[in-house]
Amino acid sequence: MADADTRAKWDRIAPHFDFMAGRGAEARWKPFKQQLFSHMEGRILFLALGTGLDIATFPPGRDITAIDISPRMLEQARPRIEAYPGTIRTECIDVHAMPFAPDHFDQIYTSCTFCSVPRPVEGLRALHRVLKPGGGLFMFEHTGSRYYPFRYMLNAMTLLTERAGPAMNRRTVDNVRAAGFKILEVNNIFLDVVKTVTAFKAPV
Template sequence: MATIWDLRASLYDVCEASDFRRGPQKTRLFREMRGRVLFVGVGTGIDIKHFPPGHSIAAIDISDKMLRKAEKRAAQYCGNLVLCRADAQNLKFPSASFDTVVTSCTMCSVPDPFRAFREFHRILRPGGRLLMFEHVRSRNPLLAIALDLMTLWTRLSGTEMNRDTLATARAAGFEIIRIETVYLDIILAVHALKLNPASCTAE
């Protein structure tokens, strides 16, 4: 997996250059960051400019090459931002050590999203929040077909366009408290809260 993202690092900013359209919504979502923050899948750091200043943020990515590219942007952040290499499915942080976990177009690329969500659940403090800026499979059949077809070739580069990320998050023990549409029901800004462990269901 890391190899794919190392290869994609050089073209990542071009391929993910949707910031012009999505930027304001990202800023609005990231404004909800509270306390100690874990940002999962920082990539080349294109989202750093949308972080509210003055936070203590640990930003992780699985690709060393991506992290190297993110260093310059991280240095410009007006707050405490630490970059480190980590796998979202197997986080080395102690349990209940973060107040907010943030993802931005990350859960489409994690091989086992349920496992990653369980990890987020573990490292979040009780009542901790999960903020997701993610694309998911549309509930409209026509749009869903287009996303399924796109997945045939995006899967080769490690990205799945047709995941039901919200259902996976719920199954992992998160309560979705607010959904904002960015583009139809495909790109969503999601606010979720960590439920207590008893309410989780195994997938």
């Protein structure tokens, strides 16, 4: 799928995204996201801010560069960005074409993104390029499962969900490794499907 198509897909979803994400799920994942994002420090990139649902789980007072491919998602995020007690600068950019200098960020965060980025290993390689050596990648993601019957269920669901939104069967931990990161920790939150992944770029 061309990137213009990805952008159009998420622009279409933007007005309905908060409803689709569901209050229950957001409340359930909130403590895990808070814990993950509590490490934010230094020059921070947040990939795929979406409608800004994650902002409520950011620690206050940080200076964050947040990107997303969809201008309409970022438009929806505006009130949450304005309410954040710190600085969030947004740019509408495709992760595959980020203009940042190599080794620019101390840390990169993202949430429920690598189910959606069309070429995940390439997208992760792009993150690796802009992260400082020794810098951390902190992800909250849902992925495919290794176990029966979930693996088959998530593969089947992806046939339906991928056209309109995310894929449900991504092998994100393998993809992080394939992009050159070193995995520090994978913390399964729900089965082996919802998880946090902490990785880093090897120091030179």
